[in-house]
Amino acid sequence: MKKSSTMICAPLMAETIEKMVIQMHQAKAQGADVVEIRLDCVLDFQPRNDLETILRNKPLPVIFVFRPKQDGGLYVGDQQARVEALHLAAELGADYVECDLMVASKLVEENKINRNGHRKIIVSSYVNGVTPSEEELSQIVASMQSTGADIVKLVINAADITELPRIFHLLSCCQVPLIAYSSGERGLISQILSPKYGGFLVYGSIEGDSVPGIPTLVNLREAYKVHCINEETKVFGLVSKPVGHSKGPLLHNPVFRHSNFNGVYVPMLVDDLLKFFNVYPSPDFVGFSVGIPYKEAVIGFCDEVHPLAQSIAAANTIIRRPSDGELIGYNTDCEAAITAIEDALLKEHISINGKTSLSPPLNGKMFVLVGAGGAGRALAFGARSRGAHVVVFDIDYDRAKSLACAVNGEVRRFEDLDKFQPKKGAILANATPIGMHPSTDRIPVSDASLGDYQLVFDSVYNPKKTRLLKEAEVAGAIVVSGVEMFLRQAVGQFNLFTDGQQAPVEFMREIIWEKF
């Protein structure tokens, strides 16, 4: 059976009917296809009057929900009154009425007797604890369907991203229209990818009135372009922890659309890499970006590693080879960061000398690196390959030492960073997350020492201009934002994700600098 396309539903939880009416119109303007009216949130609810007002003013199809306290709603009154209100909603012409299993059979029965055409009953259930197995989930849905439900809704509370493929399986196999998802950051992709697996609808909140655990309508429409997702859509995920700071979805998704490439890029909050790669072997997930803190550890999960990533011992990109499903690791950070720094030095040279320099701009320079993790390794190898002398600082001295050794550089104690005297013309590069959103007031080096550097680079890209860069600019250094590295590594990833399609670089640059 071909499933119809997934709708976007805005749950509305205003306290007055007047506000509900305003919000229904806002939801429509923000791209909702249907609204859910939470009757249990309305103070002093007057069933007939209030339902009629909603139905008279609705700009979109309406789902009425009257959720009791035990299911996470606000209604504490009499059960009979609740069923009667829902029944009245159906009678007055609601498009959908949602109820819990407890009252489902009663409502379905009454609705059948008075049925007049299209109103539909959604029967919902909340599953707490670990997500049940695929078989158990199918049984739950079957028993819910046996109440006579037109649509079944299952809300799961996954504690780990590795539980979500069970939801995907359920959605793709289910014969009855099904809403199934897990809320929260760890469940987010079960919502975004619902259209791929044929879900009946996904939820998005209106701007300024966010609902915990679900994305906003604008996010669904604009960041994830969920209306463009279908069965064939290829999924790319950012494997990271934390992941919420990433601007990757805001960049990759519009670029996929712009290039007519049927892909979606989603944040994947991964707690355990081993469990993750065991549970996500599906060919639907065709590629990954890798963020903190996994760039080094993922090397161990790749079947093959590109020589550059191998020498750096860190990957920020993984592609699942279509022919055999093998995972291939790449590093697009290295060239991204180094060319961003080189271009800024070349530009400076031209502005001072009026002509371009013939020698590689990093050759012979001191490159002071703070942070010897995955991003730091890429910077160190890149700087070394351009002839720079690398000095490494990290709070983990042994980690700094082993990186310094690998690039024939020097290691220094982290405590000595502020009083370190660099050579004239030295570069300072921050490859730690210090200063990243939301801890934007943090800085890895004291501002007093910043004037000693010719150029300061920060791999942090959110915010665009970190405190480190602001202070470095005041101290007179050339500054290079992590945004430039982020853009360039994403260009490299686009080429790999799309099997060689040319990235629309100018379009990407515009998004990054103007829309972020």
Ligand SMILES: O=C1C[C@@](O)(C(=O)O)C[C@@H](O)[C@@H]1O
């Ligand atoms: O370092 C970064 C940033 C990133 O992790 C993100 O936050 O989107 C994505 C990675 O591909 C990249 O190497």
